[in-house]
Amino acid sequence: MKMTPLITSAVMHFGEMGSRWGFNRTVGQILALIVLNEEPIAAQEIADALNISRGNTSMGLKELQSWRLVKQQLVPGERKEFFVPAGDIWTLANRVFEERRKREIDPTMSLLRDLLLDTPANEKEANAQHKLNEIHDLLESITAWSQELQNLGPEKLNTLMKLGSGVGRMLELKDKLLPGKNSVN
Amino acid sequence: MKMTPLITSAVMHFGEMGSRWGFNRTVGQILALIVLNEEPIAAQEIADALNISRGNTSMGLKELQSWRLVKQQLVPGERKEFFVPAGDIWTLANRVFEERRKREIDPTMSLLRDLLLDTPANEKEANAQHKLNEIHDLLESITAWSQELQNLGPEKLNTLMKLGSGVGRMLELKDKLLPGKNSVN
C-alpha cells in the first residue's frame, strides 16, 4: 500500500487539518487514506502507510467509527477486517456536521437550559441571564434549522445551496404569496 | 469584579467548551465574562476574576480581537483599556462561523485546487483526484452559501431559520412558479 505523491500530499494535509476538524492528526490521516483509496484497506496496511503504531491505528479507526465516517467491510476469504468510507462525500460531510453539533452545541444548550431556570439573585445576574437566553435561542434556531436542512436530503439541499442569492428573492416572493403565514419578527 | 454563582457556572462552561469552539479554555472564559458583563471590564479585572496571569489575559484578549469578538473601549478619565463584546450575540455567532470557515475550510480549498491541477500519474491517482474534486466542489458550495446567508442579514436569516420545514415546501413552490430557471441537477 505505497501512497502515490498526490495521495501523500492530501493525506498529510488532512492530518494537519484534523485537529481543527475535531479529531487529531492521525485520525485525519486515516480518514483521508480510506476515502481516497478505492479498495478497502486493512488496519495493518494503514499503520504501514502512515508509519504509526498498530495500537494508534486501532484507536483512530475506533474513533472514526464513532463518528460514523468509516465502516468495516468483510472481504470474503480474508480473515482481517477491512475499512471503507461510511458513505459518499456528501454523507460524510453531513456526519461531521452532525457529530460536531452534538459535541459543540448540545452540551451548551443543556447547561443554558439549567441556568435559565434559576432565579436571578440580583440585577447583574438578571442581565447575564438575559444574555444567556439570547444565546440559547440562537443555538436552538441553529440546531433546529440544521436538522431541517438535513431532512431535505442531498438533492434539495444542493438546489438550495446553488440557488445562492436567489434565496433572498425567494423569501420576498413567499411573503407576497403567503402573507401573514409564517411571518416572524 | 466578583462573579456571581450563575456567571461563574456559565464562564466555566464556556471555558470547557472553548477548545471545541476553536480557541482554548482561557479564551473561552474571557469571552463569556466580557459578554455576560454589562459594563466594560479592564484586563486586570479579568485576570483577577478568572485567576489567571496578566500575561495570559493579554494573549487571550489579543486572540479574541483577532476573531473580532471583543473590542477595546476607551472609558473617559480612565487610563486603562476596557473591553466589551464586538456586537450583539447574533453578530458574535456570525463572526465565529466566518473565522472558523477561514481556518477550517479555506486552507483545504487552496490545497485541493493545487492538487487538482496535477496530472494523475496512474489509475489510483486519477481516482483519488476525482474524490478530491468532489470534496472541493462540496466545500465550495458550503463556502459560497454561508457567505450568501450572511449577506441576507440577521432579520431575513432569522425568517429563513424559523421557516423550518417550510423551506422544502417553498422550494417546490418555486419550481412551479419559475420552471427552468435556476434548475440544478
Place this chain on the structure above:
DNA sequence: CAGAAGTTTCAGAAATTACTGAAAGTTTAT
C-alpha cells in the same frame, strides 16, 4: 524628561493530549 501606570512579549514550566508497544483479548480453523 523622570517615573508611574499600564500593556505586551517570550522563555521556560506545567498541563494536556497523542502515541507506542507489549500484554491481554478475541475469533477462527483444525
Place this chain on the structure above:
DNA sequence: ATAAACTTTCAGTAATTTCTGAAACTTCTG
C-alpha cells in the same frame, strides 16, 4: 482444546499546547 491470526487495551513516554511571571515596552502625567 490448541494454536494461529488478528485486534484492542492501557501504562508509560513523547509531543504539543497552554500558562506564568519577569523583563521589555508604551503611554501618559507633572
